[in-house]
Amino acid sequence: MSYVRDPWLPDRLLRTERDALMPLLRRTPEASFQSRTACPGWTARQVLAHCGAALVRIVEGRLEEGVFLPEANAADVAERESWPLGRILDELERGFSEAGPVIAETADGTLDAVALGEWVHAGDVREAFGEPGAYCGAASLELALPLLSVTSRERETPRLVAALEDRPSPVVLGNELPDRPPARYTGDAATLIRLYSGRPLVRTRYELWGATEQELLIYR
Template sequence: MTAAVDEVRDPSLPGRLLAVERDALLPLLRSRPDADFALPTAACPGWTVRDVLAHCSAGLIRVVESRFEKGAFSPESNERDIADRAGWTNARVLDELERGMTEAGEVIAGRTDGAWDGIAFGEWVHAGDVRACLGEPGAYTGEGRPYALSLLARITRDRGRLRVHADLDEVDEPLQLGAASGTRTPARFIGDSATLVRLYTGRAPDGASYELTGATAEELNLYG
């Protein structure tokens, strides 16, 4: 697999990532017993699987309905979103999540500055959190991986993050992340793509073998 990263924003990319993950994740979740939704997640301390899904569905519906009041996506807002859905059935949470993953892509594409593209990437990462908690394969990988890596490369570049040359086990061509700088030699990562995603999103590498030179894991974390 080759990770192609366009210098020019592809507005359809977030929607494609959401659609691919929707088609894979929702049938999996609908097949799980209610008890699984109460499992605690390692990636999001204090949140259960259901809490993560409620957070995801709320965020996407906020995008669909263009509701971005002051403090949206703050820790306090996230907790309120989860609390607002406390009386919902798990099926209702999944229905809202499916709607969000279906409709948010078009709205995100309409933001010509790409400011909301990171929301789609974050939703895909949270889907990986859920998969990891449930012991399902495909956490931070799966069919959405090429789209997610392309988004990650562009997001890190647009945010002026440290330049990183990533040699990924599953990808034919090196992935260039971050922005070029004349003052610092680019860092280098060697390992699998799931571990790269974990490092960039503040998740523990989970015992995976990798090499990172010229930077620390803390410097890569987008959310740190």
């Protein structure tokens, strides 16, 4: 099934998340940034350092081969270990503000998944801080779900029809496969995001038929 990419969807998601997340980060005590996140080995501070570095690389066109591989991400985080927290937050805010138009100009949409990943990482930080709304902010979710639909197709996951408890209409993800009926999911939107992004599923409730959790991963 064909689909039409909205090139400005990542920009809208990034700016919406900027407006919601940055005030929270600016008022949070610095000690809280040492909290561990769902990303193995990374604190909230390190996750945010990675996010800012990735977005500013896009803004500045520093996208050499292998730039978003784990080794390169770790190097970006290590480079920022000596930075004061304010500088890390300033870089992140710049990235949220300026990366979207560059992503929109990428004709093949290969950077769309980065914008979605930034939003997921914001959920990682909210969860580490004990804040509500991880992976399900009301305003941003309306943008994240369509972007997940696009990214799940680009990452060649199988077709899945998600009946979400908190939305009136089903969400269709992934690609149709020969001789394989669509998988089905019932549960809430935040858990669906966790499934596709490989986040912990402890204390979640959902039902999944016709696909495995591993098949749905968009970040490996």
